[in-house]
Amino acid sequence: MTSDRPAGETARARRPRGAVRGGLVAAGLELARAGGPDAVVLREAVRMVGVVPNAAYRHFADRDELLAAVSAAAMRELAARMAAGVARVRGKYGDPAAARRRLGAIGRAYLQFAAEEPGLFATAFALPRQHAYQAPGGTGQDLLPLDQLRAVLDELADAGVLSRQRRAGIEYPIWSTVHGLAVLTGQGPLRDLPDATRSHLEKLTSAFIGEALT
Amino acid sequence: MTSDRPAGETARARRPRGAVRGGLVAAGLELARAGGPDAVVLREAVRMVGVVPNAAYRHFADRDELLAAVSAAAMRELAARMAAGVARVRGKYGDPAAARRRLGAIGRAYLQFAAEEPGLFATAFALPRQHAYQAPGGTGQDLLPLDQLRAVLDELADAGVLSRQRRAGIEYPIWSTVHGLAVLTGQGPLRDLPDATRSHLEKLTSAFIGEALT
DNA sequence: CCAACTAGTGGATGCTGTCCACATTTTAGT
DNA sequence: ACTAAAATGTGGACAGCATCCACTAGTTGG
Numbered sequence: 001m002t003s004d005r006p007a008g009e010t011a012r013a014r015r016p017r018g019a020v021r022g023g024l025v026a027a028g029l030e031l032a033r034a035g036g037p038d039a040v041v042l043r044e045a046v047r048m049v050g051v052v053p054n055a056a057y058r059h060f061a062d063r064d065e066l067l068a069a070v071s072a073a074a075m076r077e078l079a080a081r082m083a084a085g086v087a088r089v090r091g092k093y094g095d096p097a098a099a100r101r102r103l104g105a106i107g108r109a110y111l112q113f114a115a116e117e118p119g120l121f122a123t124a125f126a127l128p129r130q131h132a133y134q135a136p137g138g139t140g141q142d143l144l145p146l147d148q149l150r151a152v153l154d155e156l157a158d159a160g161v162l163s164r165q166r167r168a169g170i171e172y173p174i175w176s177t178v179h180g181l182a183v184l185t186g187q188g189p190l191r192d193l194p195d196a197t198r199s200h201l202e203k204l205t206s207a208f209i210g211e212a213l214t
Numbered sequence: 215m216t217s218d219r220p221a222g223e224t225a226r227a228r229r230p231r232g233a234v235r236g237g238l239v240a241a242g243l244e245l246a247r248a249g250g251p252d253a254v255v256l257r258e259a260v261r262m263v264g265v266v267p268n269a270a271y272r273h274f275a276d277r278d279e280l281l282a283a284v285s286a287a288a289m290r291e292l293a294a295r296m297a298a299g300v301a302r303v304r305g306k307y308g309d310p311a312a313a314r315r316r317l318g319a320i321g322r323a324y325l326q327f328a329a330e331e332p333g334l335f336a337t338a339f340a341l342p343r344q345h346a347y348q349a350p351g352g353t354g355q356d357l358l359p360l361d362q363l364r365a366v367l368d369e370l371a372d373a374g375v376l377s378r379q380r381r382a383g384i385e386y387p388i389w390s391t392v393h394g395l396a397v398l399t400g401q402g403p404l405r406d407l408p409d410a411t412r413s414h415l416e417k418l419t420s421a422f423i424g425e426a427l428t
Numbered sequence: 429c430c431a432a433c434t435a436g437t438g439g440a441t442g443c444t445g446t447c448c449a450c451a452t453t454t455t456a457g458t
Numbered sequence: 459a460c461t462a463a464a465a466t467g468t469g470g471a472c473a474g475c476a477t478c479c480a481c482t483a484g485t486t487g488g
Contacts, residue, residue, distance in 0.1 A: 020435080038252070043475060051436075053476080058435050063476065125402050146403075172404075172415050173391060173422035179402075180394025181386070188339050188393070189360070190386075201386050208387035212425040231454090234466080257444060267445080269467050277445065 021059040023049040028070035029120070036119045037126035040067050064128040074124035075144065078113050082148050085109030096159040100213075102152045104206060107178045110145070111202060114182035122187060149175060162213050174209055181205050235273040237263040242284035243334070250333045251340035254281050278342040288338035289358065292327050296362050299323030310373040314427075316366045318420060321392045324359070325416060328396035336401060363389060376427050388423055395419050 027048040031039045042063045046053050060066040085105040091098020114121040143151070149171050156162040162170070184190040185198060193201075241262040245253045256277045260267050274280040299319040305312020328335040357365070363385050370376040376384070398404040399412060407415075 017435095041475070042477095052438080054438085054478090055436055057477080125397075127403070169414070169418045170422065172395070172398075173419045176394030176398060176419060177387060177391040177422075178394070179398055180390030180392070183339075183397055184386075184390060184393055189341070200383075204383045205387045205390060208384070208391075208426050211428075212422050214425075229466095231465095255444070256446095266468055268447090268469085271446075272466050 025069045029073050032070050032123035033119045036122040040070055067128050071123050074120040078124050081113045082109040094159050096161045099155045099159045110178050111182050114186045118186050239283045243287050246284050246337035247333045250336040254284055281342050285337050285341055288334040292338050295327045296323045308373050310375045313369045313373045324392050325396050328400045332400050
């Protein structure tokens with residue numbers, strides 16, 4: 001009953017171009033938010049968009065391709081939150097104290113996203129075979145998590161907090177530490193820990209990373 | 215044609231007690247090994263055991279409970295490999311150099327398991343809601359990963375390598391770092407990295423953890 | 429203005445998890 | 459030892475899922 005078209009005429013192709021594809025990704029994002037990657041079920045997404053299951057196959061080769069699009073969107077969401085967290089820190093570029101705070105902000109944003117949006121976080125890292133990490137530096141897109149981390153570490157090096165020697169490749173152990181904590185406390189064996197313990201672990205981890213920045 | 219029972223008599227309940235349950239877990243373990251937690255499909259497991267799908271429901275409330283059993287088995291496998299890795303290191307308890315080597319062996323075993331058995335590794339950490347971490351210290355079971363890590367860190371503290379102050383709670387950041395690396399390079403965005411880069415990352419991470427052990 | 433293309437529909441297939449009713453074997457109580 | 463009860467497996471069914479094929483109505487480029 002969406003319009004009073006003469007009976008018998010089916011409503012087709014009346015949506016603006018690309019609306020279905022975008023709608024499917026948006027629907028998938030909601031499903032992922034509520035239940036993680038496994039909850040991104042094609043037939044449910046098309047139901048939300050108000051279209052027949054097969055319509056999805058005009059935009060995605062299969063469910064995995066839809067999931068890949070949803071995953072990329074979730075990753076962009078994470079990147080946006082990280083960028084927002086960093087932007088909130090005041091202080092000129094190159095100021096050692098400010099640079100340290102920015103590194104902390106990145107990690108905190110990462111962990112907060114994982115805790116507040118476990119479904120999206122899991123989905124962002126559930127790339128369904130193939131579909132490599134989207135190339136960064138696109139048009140106006142937020143930088144990907146790793147790039148943002150690199151930028152802050154470069155600043156720490158410029159500020160003299162981190163020697164060039166130690167700077168080299170340190171983004172990986174740091175990313176691993178934060179990501180590992182997010183995964184273990186989010187979906188792993190350390191989930192359902194009281195909030196107090198959680199934030200204690202965060203402090204411990206922050207101090208741990210601090211050791212390596214001499 | 216497993217036996218020449220008179221025709222018409224169906225073969226039922228002739229397996230030794232508990233054989234079906236054990237077989238289902240074993241079958242699920244193979245499925246998990248090949249394709250991770252999502253590949254643990256009930257109907258396929260019962261097919262391997264040679265029994266009708268419903269028989270599984272005499273032993274597990276639903277697929278998730280089967281998956282939980284498989285996950286626990288995978289975790290035990292990981293623990294066993296870690297224990298084997300540690301046991302291979304010679305040196306008396308309390309010897310600083312030996313203690314360090316044991317810590318390294320634990321981490322290496324963890325990462326090696328994740329790399330060699332990605333399906334089992336993912337399954338070990340894919341606990342399907344509820345079903346808390348199996349209580350440790352069972353009868354003759356290997357200690358769980360966290361317990362093994364704690365034991366080695368305690369040894370490092372006893373050996374004077376790690377001050378009591380730094381020892382407190384450090385198992386979590388260390389576990390996070392190693393687990394994060396395993397996840398990122400195994401199933402995450404850093405997968406399909408060349409082996410050389412992989413081992414470089416491992417060295418970087420090892421050095422990174424070393425910083426915190428002063 | 430028409431032909432080719434795009435994006436939707438309808439219907440079908442095989443797989444999955446799960447439920448109910450039933451049969452048989454094993455165990456336990458007397 | 460005999461029987462009642464509990465365990466364990468079977469058969470058949472259902473709904474939901476991803477996906478395929480054939481078809482059609484709008485859209486668009488020549």
